[in-house]
Amino acid sequence: MKKFAIFCVALLCAAVMTAAEAAAPTAAAKGASPQQAGAQAPTTTEGGTAMAPIEPKILVVYFSRTGNTEKVGQALATELKADSVKLNEQGTDWEGVWGYLKAGKAAWKGESTSIEKLKKEPKDYDLVVVGTPIWAWDLTPAVRSFLTVYKDDLKKVAFFATEAGSGHEKAFKNMETLAGKAPVATAFWLEKEVKDPEKMREKVAPFVAEIQKMVSASDL
């Protein structure tokens, strides 16, 4: 009888422990992913060691005739820890008064130009930030060519422009159509803002923050 009582108590204890385990299974025991288990940022593990979150790969691509768009593009690349490439045209001469007039006419007519092969492949990047000067209230022929040629290689895009006073709205709309996708963020700088480093940085910071928010590691 005593032996039977001990057996019953042991059986009861085993039942209680099994029930408790079933009520609170670990994520690992369920085979859940870190995201399903409520982890904040995805991390990779190698041999059980936690590694840094995956950083999005960003490329800044721009055209620049007189350096304004290049200045902004370089500041963005630094802040975004991105690669950058400047578009080089073949067979065009936009120098001098005659060149200025030809450039305005080409942009006005929505023409493209021949661009040299890029040193970076846009398809290798999670996001491409595309920058253009505004010509005749529109994007430049070089940037038009880039978007036309690389459209299918662009996973996500953001746009920026530099201008004397106006035109970025139409340019961004046309860039969206050419890229076949809406930008995750847009920003523009007036010439006078580019010439003042402090003013330029004031606009760089929110644009960079918006891009980083829109391509957070959890997105990749």
Ligand SMILES: Cc1cc2nc3c(=O)[nH]c(=O)nc-3n(C[C@H](O)[C@H](O)[C@H](O)COP(=O)(O)O)c2cc1C
């Ligand atoms: C042919 C041509 C047309 C331009 N048309 C406009 C325009 O429509 N609206 C505007 O605000 N600025 C216009 N600009 C001024 C440029 O957008 C501005 O100077 C820009 O910052 C130049 O960039 P970059 O130095 O990178 O070449 C024009 C400039 C050129 C050369």
